Amino acid sequence: MKILRAEPTGLCFGVRRAIESLEQALAGGEPVYAIGSPIHNPQEVARLADRGLRVVESEADVPENAVAFIRAHGVAPAVVERLKEKDASIIDGTCPxxxxxxxxxxxxxxxxxxxxxxxxxxxxxxxxxxxxxxxxxxxxxxxxxxxxxxxxxxxxxxxxxxxxxxxxxxxxxxxxxxxxxxxxxxxxxxYNTICHATRERQQAVAELAAKADGVIVIGGHDSANTGKLHRIVNDSGCPAQWIEHAGQLDRQWVKDKNTIGVAAGASTPDWLIEHLISAIREIAGRQGDVSNE
Ligand code: SF4
Incomplete structure (x- = not known):
C-alpha cells in the first residue's frame, strides 16, 4: 500500500504559534484560562489541559488577576477590555x-x-x-x-x-x-482575507485526491478548515473519511485501497498525524511507503 501525505498539511503557522505561547505560559506553573477552546482539536486541548490549561466559556469565568489566553481566531475588542478590567495578564494568541x-x-x-x-x-x-x-x-x-x-x-x-x-x-x-x-x-x-495556510492546504488536498484511492482527513470535528478539506475531497469524487484520531480508522475501508492519502486540518498536531500513519501501516500489514505530495 502506498501512503501519500499532502504537503503542506497539519499545523499552520497561527496554531503552532498559539500552542507554543500556551506551552510557554503553562511552564510557569500557573493555570492559564482560555476563552473558548484555544485549538479546534480536542486531543491537543486535552494534552494542554493536563499541564494546567483551563477552558472557560467567556471572560466572565476568568478569575481576577489570572492569566488569560486569546485564541488564534481572536475575540472582539470588548472581551479584551473586560479582561483588562479584571487585571488579567493577557497572552494574545490572535493569528496575524x-x-x-x-x-x-x-x-x-x-x-x-x-x-x-x-x-x-x-x-x-x-x-x-x-x-x-x-x-x-x-x-x-x-x-x-x-x-x-x-x-x-x-x-x-x-x-x-x-x-x-x-x-x-x-x-x-x-x-x-x-x-x-x-x-x-x-x-x-x-479584501481577500483568506489566509495562505488555508489556501495551500486546500490546494494540496485537491492534488492528493486526484492521485489517491481514498483520503483520510484528520482533525477536530469542530474545525472549520478540516471540514473544508473533507468537502474538497468529497467534491472531487474521491472517497473520504474524516476522523479525529487513529482509533476511529475504518480498517476495512483502508484495506480496500492501494493508495491512501493523508491530510490534516490546520489545528491537527504532528503527533496525531504520525499515529495515523503508523496505524495505516499496521493495517497494511507491512511498512507502507510514505511520500509527501
Ligand atoms: S488557519 Fe490561517 S488564520 Fe487560522 S490560525 Fe492558521 S494561519 Fe492563522
Whole structure:
C-alpha cells in the first residue's frame, strides 16, 4: 500500500504559534484560562489541559488577576477590555491573518461601507470580527444567503459595500460572492482575507485526491478548515473519511485501497498525524511507503 501525505498539511503557522505561547505560559506553573477552546482539536486541548490549561466559556469565568489566553481566531475588542478590567495578564494568541481581517473590517465600516463577512456566523472568528465593525454588517455563507439577506432583498443599489472573508473560506466561493455582490453595489471593495495556510492546504488536498484511492482527513470535528478539506475531497469524487484520531480508522475501508492519502486540518498536531500513519501501516500489514505530495 502506498501512503501519500499532502504537503503542506497539519499545523499552520497561527496554531503552532498559539500552542507554543500556551506551552510557554503553562511552564510557569500557573493555570492559564482560555476563552473558548484555544485549538479546534480536542486531543491537543486535552494534552494542554493536563499541564494546567483551563477552558472557560467567556471572560466572565476568568478569575481576577489570572492569566488569560486569546485564541488564534481572536475575540472582539470588548472581551479584551473586560479582561483588562479584571487585571488579567493577557497572552494574545490572535493569528496575524485574523488580525488583518479584524483591521479591514474596522477600516471598511469606519469608511461607511456596509460590511459583508463571508463565513460561518456561529464561528468564534466571525464573532470576533463582528466586534470590530462600527457600522452595519451582514454575515453570509454562500451566494444564496447573500441574495436572501435583508440588505439585498430590501435595498435598491447599495452605495458602498465591503466584503471580507473568514480566513478559512474557499477562494472559489469568495470570487462567486464578490461577483454577485458587484451586481448590487455602486462601489464594492473586496479584501481577500483568506489566509495562505488555508489556501495551500486546500490546494494540496485537491492534488492528493486526484492521485489517491481514498483520503483520510484528520482533525477536530469542530474545525472549520478540516471540514473544508473533507468537502474538497468529497467534491472531487474521491472517497473520504474524516476522523479525529487513529482509533476511529475504518480498517476495512483502508484495506480496500492501494493508495491512501493523508491530510490534516490546520489545528491537527504532528503527533496525531504520525499515529495515523503508523496505524495505516499496521493495517497494511507491512511498512507502507510514505511520500509527501
Ligand atoms: S488557519 Fe490561517 S488564520 Fe487560522 S490560525 Fe492558521 S494561519 Fe492563522
Amino acid at each position: 491573518f485574523v488580525r488583518m481581517v479584524q483591521t479591514r473590517a474596522r477600516e471598511l465600516s469606519e469608511a461607511g461601507y456596509h460590511l459583508l463577512i463571508l463565513g460561518d456566523e456561529k464561528h468564534p472568528e466571525v464573532a470576533g470580527i463582528l466586534g470590530y465593525v462600527t457600522g452595519k454588517a451582514t454575515v453570509i455563507s454562500s451566494v444564496a444567503s447573500l441574495f436572501s439577506s435583508t440588505i439585498f432583498r430590501t435595498s435598491g443599489r447599495i452605495p458602498k459595500l465591503g466584503l471580507v472573508s473568514q480566513t478559512t473560506q474557499e477562494e472559489r466561493l469568495l470570487a462567486e460572492v464578490a461577483k454577485a455582490a458587484a451586481g448590487k453595489a455602486d462601489e464594492l471593495r473586496v
